[in-house]
Amino acid sequence: MTAVRVLTPITQPLDLASTLDSGQCFRWRPEADGAWTGVLGGDVVRLRAASQGLLIESAPTSPEQMVPRVMKYLRMDDDLPAIQRRLSVDPHMAQGVAAYPGLRLLRQDPWETLAAFILSSTSNIPRIRRTVELIAVSCGQAVTLDGMTRHTFPSPERLAQVGEAELRRLGCGFRAPYLEQAAQAVATGQLPLSGFRGVRYQEAAEALTALRGVGDKVADCVMLFSLDRLEAFPVDRWVQRAMQEWYGAGPLKRYDDARKWAWERFGQDAGYANQYLFWRRRQGQGAALHSQGLPLDPLAGPQSPKSAR
DNA sequence: TAATAACCTCGCAA
């Protein structure tokens, strides 16, 4: 008899909500009781924090077999306390760590990550979620976990056949041809994505940015969230604001300058530092919440920085 | 090299 669920002990800090809802992934859904359901490869997976560890349900692969995959996905091999200790010499990082102590980076599928971040250009998280889900429902395979049906993210081969017009219909907009071309590049082996883990940073970056629609920022997201390049430091609007407001780093004009800034300051931990900057700054919305003590109130309603008419 | 517009739609606020 295979158990329908398994409880696996964990020794690392882990907060499912901040990890699965901090903008690095787009397909996890919260349930009323604190569980999160998503799709890993060809399996539906439900995760739930338990006092003794992590509770896993999955299908069609059994939870026992899923354990190592889930651990890899959650990067439980990262020594997060050590990373947090190193970063916390910086007061801003210390605040980030305090606000999101169980926030972990993920080790996602490179192809799905590339596709999702191509779609992120001039977009927003709700829309990215919607489009990625539409693509999965429309082009992926249905998989069910006790009554809940989700869909796998389509392979590059499958997506390469879909066509630009259909991708536009699914809401990709001007990113449709970019996504189609990326799918073709991966499907034909022109872009050997699966071999990119462990190659040098610059080599992977150059290969990724050779794709149309993939610039420095998207390439950094792919490298950080799926290719084990923990030093990658994606500089987007939010991170740039955080750098300016919290560090007085004037608007760094060139992307390379921001990257260098991060590497000098955070070194190998730049990726985790980035996630703290991004998520904490974004939660703060328009407010420039400095000059106060810990702004530890992610539950407070959205403040309106704009003039109150 | 540095600045600026265009790109598709959608989400959200007035």
Add this chain to the structure above:
DNA sequence: ATTGCGAGGTTAT
């Protein structure tokens, strides 16, 4: 309800 603005960027001038 309807409208208008800007969005986690990239590319082409």
